[in-house]
């Protein structure tokens with residue numbers, strides 16, 4: 001059994017072949033970062049067009065790398081993400097599945113992120129807590145079993161990755177700024193600037209990160225931002241984000257009684273966050289798991305794996321369209337099927 005995974009939800013074209021016994025046989029990624037850099041963020045139309053260029057050649061290469069002619073199932077990211085970009089993966093994925101006569105599986109991008117630590121040799125047992133930190137999401141999720149999730153906390157405004165990218169932009173860095181900002185923070189001194197830890201003083205597991213960006217903006221405007229000052233501001237931002245996330249994770253562990261935590265999504269590649277979470281979990285006598293760095297950010301392997309779990313659970317879409325001669329005007333969402 002080989003599952004082909006396709007990821008095209010944003011600015012990375014990711015493909016992979018997963019085998020249930022052998023694990024990830026091959027994975028490849030084309031990053032569009034340089035295409036969007038000059039615009040300071042992802043341009044949706046350019047992203048879609050670029051996915052069209054790269055997806056099929058990457059699929060050819062990954063089949064070759066996996067030593068197979070065709071896959072036994074095709075998993076593709078169906079959402080959330082940029083709709084044009086998603087449609088490229090969905091159209092190619094479903095067409096291939098149709099041509100090969102195999103199931104097509106629509107995968108939820110955030111479910112794939114939270115399952116990514118399962119691709120590691122030392123993976124957590126269910127149930128566990130998941131901190132999902134990406135460019136579009138910041139969530140604390142109770143993972144009861146595959147497919148059974150309770151959202152415990154969410155962001156009220158910006159996602160953490162978005163806050164990293166916007167702050168990096170304020171400090172004059174390119175896109176995506178998260179990793180660059182993190183590197184700059186390494187040169188900075190803790191405590192020179194002090195930013196608030198949003199929403200930690202009141203109870204609850206929700207987040208808010210848009211205020212931090214304003215703090216950075218005000219601080220940059222007030223100070224003569226030389227190289228060391230920029231690094232000190234970056235450090236203060238990272239310290240505030242990490243302490244906030246760590247506080248909420250500790251709170252979620254206490255509230256649920258769960259001792260196992262995973263962190264996933266692009267920002268879980270962040271070194272300072274990993275260290276902060278590790279320290280907290282060690283003090284709490286808990287257990288923490290991360291995906292390997294390349295599987296923190298968007299990739300095809302997590303899509304293939306999530307697809308495999310959906311397939312095992314018997315969830316995939318029939319490769320047919322229907323027309324409904326009795327389609328009721330009040331049943332627009334369900335009635336066409």
Ligand code: KG4
Pocket residue numbers: 010133134135136137160161162164165176177178179182265266267268269270271296297298
């Ligand atoms: O999961 P991901 O690849 O895409 C989404 O699903 O959004 O996450 C991308 C986000 C970007 O905002 C990027 O700046 C951030 O993750 N990111 C990082 C790091 N690596 C990626 N942020 C901070 N430190 C990093 N090392």
Ligand code: ZN
Pocket residue numbers: 109113134135265266297298
């Ligand atoms: Zn993602």
